[in-house]
Amino acid sequence: MTIFEEHTRPHGYADLPGLMALMTGDEKHGPAATSTLDVLWVLYDRVLRVGPERMDDPGRDRFLLSKGHGPMAYYAVLAAKGFLPVDWLPGFGSYDSPLGHHPDRLLVPGAEIGSGSLGHGLPIAVGTALGLRAQGLDEPRVWTLIGDAELDEGSNHEAIAFAGPAGLERLHTVVVDNSSASHARPGGIAARFEAAGWSALTVDGRDHEALYAAFTAPHPGRPHMVVARVEPKNA
Amino acid sequence: MDTMRDRFAPVVTRLLDEDPRVAVVLAEIGRDGFAEALRRHPDRVVNVGIREQLLVGAAAGMALTGLRPVVHTFASFLVERPFEQLKLDLGHQGAGAVLVSAAASFDWPAGGYTHMAPGDVALLDTLDGWAVHVPGHPDEAEALLRHAVAAGDDKVYVRLSVQSNARALPVDGERFRTVREGRSGVVVAVGPVLDAVLHATEGLDVTVLYATTVRPFDTAGLRRATAAAGTDVVLVEPYLAGTSTAAANDALADVPHRVLGLGVGRAELRRYGRVEEHVAAHGLDARSLRERIGGFLAVDGVVPAGA
Numbered sequence: 424m425t426i427f428e429e430h431t432r433p434h435g436y437a438d439l440p441g442l443m444a445l446m447t448g449d450e451k452h453g454p455a456a457t458s459t460l461d462v463l464w465v466l467y468d469r470v471l472r473v474g475p476e477r478m479d480d481p482g483r484d485r486f487l488l489s490k491g492h493g494p495m496a497y498y499a500v501l502a503a504k505g506f507l508p509v510d511w512l513p514g515f516g517s518y519d520s521p522l523g524h525h526p527d528r529l530l531v532p533g534a535e536i537g538s539g540s541l542g543h544g545l546p547i548a549v550g551t552a553l554g555l556r557a558q559g560l561d562e563p564r565v566w567t568l569i570g571d572a573e574l575d576e577g578s579n580h581e582a583i584a585f586a587g588p589a590g591l592e593r594l595h596t597v598v599v600d601n602s603s604a605s606h607a608r609p610g611g612i613a614a615r616f617e618a619a620g621w622s623a624l625t626v627d628g629r630d631h632e633a634l635y636a637a638f639t640a641p642h643p644g645r646p647h648m649v650v651a652r653v654e655p656k657n658a
Numbered sequence: 659m660d661t662m663r664d665r666f667a668p669v670v671t672r673l674l675d676e677d678p679r680v681a682v683v684l685a686e687i688g689r690d691g692f693a694e695a696l697r698r699h700p701d702r703v704v705n706v707g708i709r710e711q712l713l714v715g716a717a718a719g720m721a722l723t724g725l726r727p728v729v730h731t732f733a734s735f736l737v738e739r740p741f742e743q744l745k746l747d748l749g750h751q752g753a754g755a756v757l758v759s760a761a762a763s764f765d766w767p768a769g770g771y772t773h774m775a776p777g778d779v780a781l782l783d784t785l786d787g788w789a790v791h792v793p794g795h796p797d798e799a800e801a802l803l804r805h806a807v808a809a810g811d812d813k814v815y816v817r818l819s820v821q822s823n824a825r826a827l828p829v830d831g832e833r834f835r836t837v838r839e840g841r842s843g844v845v846v847a848v849g850p851v852l853d854a855v856l857h858a859t860e861g862l863d864v865t866v867l868y869a870t871t872v873r874p875f876d877t878a879g880l881r882r883a884t885a886a887a888g889t890d891v892v893l894v895e896p897y898l899a900g901t902s903t904a905a906a907n908d909a910l911a912d913v914p915h916r917v918l919g920l921g922v923g924r925a926e927l928r929r930y931g932r933v934e935e936h937v938a939a940h941g942l943d944a945r946s947l948r949e950r951i952g953g954f955l956a957v958d959g960v961v962p963a964g965a
Contacts, residue, residue, distance in 0.1 A: 481724070529752050535722070537750050540742065546712045547747055550683075550719020550727075557681060557701035557725060578743075581709035582716075 434503035436464050442499035445512035446522075452495075454654040458601045458628070459568060460496040462651045465634040466566065466597075467500050475505045478533065484563050485551050487536045489544020490570040490599065491525040498522055498531075506533030542576025545569060545596060549582045552594040552646075564593050571600040571612060580615070586646045587620030594646040596621075597638070599628060602655035616648045625650040662799035662818040663760050667691025669803050670728055670758075674699050679726040680807060685713040687731045688760070710735045714743035714755075721753040726807060729755050733762035733775035733817070741781060749785055754811035758803065758818060763897055763922050764936040765820045767929070776922040779872065780901045782815055789814045789831075790873035792849035792896065797826035798870055805831035815873075821850035821896065821933060829870045834879035838866040843890040843955040844883045846906070848872055851894045851942060858947035862957050875905035889915035892951050894942070898922055918954045920947065 434442070439460060444450045466486060467473070477483045488497055495515070502509045507522075514520035521530035525539025536547055548567040555563050569579065586594050598612050613623040622642035626633040628651030637649040667688065673680045674695050681702040682692060689696075689705050696703040702725075706712045710731065717727035729736065736759045737744065748755055761769075763776045782788045789812055793799035799818055806814040809831075827835060834846065837856070840863040847855035848869045859866055865887040867879065872895075884891065889910055893902050899921035906917045922940050929939065937943050941950060 527750075537746075540746055542711075543715060543743070543746055546715025546743075547719040547722070547751070549712065550716030550721075551723055552719070553701070553704055553716060554681070554720035554723030554725045557720070558678075558723065560723075578711040578715065581706070581712035585706050585709060585712055585716075 436468070438503060439464065439496070439499045442502050442509065442512060443495045445509070446495045446498065446515035454601065455656050456493055457496055458570075458653045458656070459490065459493075459599050460499075461629050461631060461653075462568065462597055462599055462634060463496055463500045465631050465638065467504050469635055470638045471566065472563075473533075475533065481558070481560055482562055485535050485548070485565045487538075487544045487548050487551070487565070487567040488526060488534065489536075489538055489548075489567050490541070490573050491538030492570075494522075494524070494526050497526065501531070501533045504533075507531065541570075541573040542578040545579050545582040548594060548596070549586050549591065552586075552591045555593065556591075561593070564595060566595045566597065568597050568599060570603065571598055571607065572604040574598060574612060574615075575604060575606075583616055583619045583621070587616075590644055591646045592642065592644055595638070596646070596648040598648065598650050600650050600652045603657070612650050613648070621645055622647045623650070624648075625652065627651075628653040659822065660796055661820050662793060662796045662822065663688075663820070665796045665800045666730065666758060666760075666803065666818060667695070669800050670807070671695040673728075673804070673807050674702060677726070677807070679724065681720050681725045681727045683713055683717045683720070683727050683729045685710050685731050685735065687735070710740045711743055714740040715747045717755045718743070718747035718751055718753045721748070721755055721811065722751065726811070727755045728758060728807060730758045730760070732773060733759035733778045734773055737778040737781055737815075738775050744782075745785055748813055749787065754813050756803075756806045756809075756814045756816065758816045760818045762817055762819065764933060767931050767933060767936050770930060771926050771928070776898045778817065779815075779895075779897045783873070783901065787813055788873055789871065791816045791831065791871050793818070793829070793870050794823045794849040794852050794868070795826035796822065798829045801829050802831060802870065817849070817897075819850050819896065821937075823850060823853045827868060831871055832876070833871070834867040834869045834876040834883075836865065836883065837868045838864070839886070840864040841887055842957045843892065844880065844887045845892045845894060845951060846880065846902075848893070848895045848902075851896050854937075854942060854944045854947055855894050857944035858951060862948075862952065862955070864951070864955065864957060872902060875902060875909065877905075877909040880906060880909045884910065884913075884915070889913050890955050891915065892918045892920065892954060894947065895919070895921035896942070898924065916954075918950070920950060
């Protein structure tokens with residue numbers, strides 16, 4: 424574990440822009456690059472029962488980043504939480520780096536899935552919840568993060584429509600809504616989950632207390648989803 | 659005789675009883691066979707409805723938690739429709755599963771082209787690390803299903819068919835089996851085409867190898883056979899013609915050789931009817947095979963009665 428001792432010092436939320444800058448070369452990041460940042464921070468800092476030392480623990484919570492585009496915020500949070508060494512960040516996207524522009528679970532410590540092609544995380548999360556339940560592992564919660572435009576992919580709707588009636592209570596989805604879908608209706612995201620029997624909440628995706636409250640709201644017998652609204656991508 | 663698919667649910671139900679890692683994932687098709695298994699193992703028999711992307715994605719998620727998912731539907735909806743899920747949710751994630759298909763080439767001719775997937779093995783060939791079993795008899799299907807489920811976390815495809823040879827042969831899940839030895843060429847018969855190939859090559863001086871596991875391709879077995887029978891090779895496959903031609907070429911890359919790939923044609927027939935009519939239309943009946951194999955190898959022989 425020397426690698427973590429060398430590279431890990433306690434990092435806080437305020438360190439994230441600096442960690443991202445190691446990848447982007449710029450301290451200032453637009454809304455698109457940081458759309459997931461607050462959601463990821465609140466999950467890893469306060470909600471998920473995971474850690475670098477627990478990655479082989481069958482009882483750990485699972486976080487599946489489905490929206491694999493723009494993973495700088497994800498890598499920054501993983502580095503801040505000690506899953507991967509900070510000195511990996513400057514190599515972002517280079518041939519020898521484990522950190523690609525889409526994450527690969529076989530290369531990134533802490534990544535439960537590799538993603539990039541949209542619409543794969545939620546179906547895999549459904550299977551993860553089923554697999555844990557089948558083994559009597561009732562404690563671990565399964566989370567997946569998708570984007571509002573990613574929701575266009577039909578594979579998500581196969582998973583949404585199955586998980587509600589199947590009563591997958593340990594399954595959680597957070598949809599980061601930066602209004603990037605070309606065809607959308609107000610309230611349409613939560614409505615589609617609710618129609619399938621999910622518990623659904625919509626909150627300000629920059630408000631940490633609101634996010635925490637929504638993430639931890641009880642939802643007996645039903646899967647739970649949170650719409651985290653952030654600044655429009657093209658505003 | 660019962661079919662390979664008749665054996666599928668009973669065999670996998672026993673495996674569910676024996677091994678707590680085993681899970682079954684279905685998309686409506688085939689669910690009736692698992693009614694009793696569902697009662698006994700409600701959390702390990704999952705029917706996701708008519709949702710084939712979820713079928714494979716959910717199986718991958720289950721595999722990531724340590725289970726050994728057995729995934730079943732018709733080949734069109736198991737390999738073609740959710741192909742990216744096979745590539746990414748299993749392959750790219752480093753997860754394994756046993757895919758068990760039915761009705762791949764033309765098992766239900768009256769169902770038409772929407773329910774045919776003769777390109778299934780060729781498609782899997784674009785991906786790394788898949789084992790492909792093509793049993794030729796229900797007994798072989800049973801053995802290969804057990805072999806596939808027991809194969810750790812490997813990615814395994816088992817191709818069940820209503821077409822069958824009259825008798826089962828021993829299968830080991832790896833190697834080709836020599837069923838006839840000659841000196842003027844090697845004919846590799848894959849799964850259910852063996853009886854037709856044996857009939858077609860009666861009296862011809864050729865070696866016949868029987869293949870029920872085609873990936874990995876038994877390179878050593880083919881090379882051994884060509885040492886005595888020469889390097890003229892005919893592949894007879896019950897799926898897209900030429901699917902294994904590259905594998906045979908690679909096996910013989912360092913020696914002069916010729917390969918003829920026979921199998922299901924690429925062109926859509928737009929015909930319904932019966933299995934035997936499609937076998938003949940694709941030139942896979944004994945008489946057509948004898949003509950094509952004999953012509954390629956330029957071997958003389960007595961035409962068997964009734965061929």
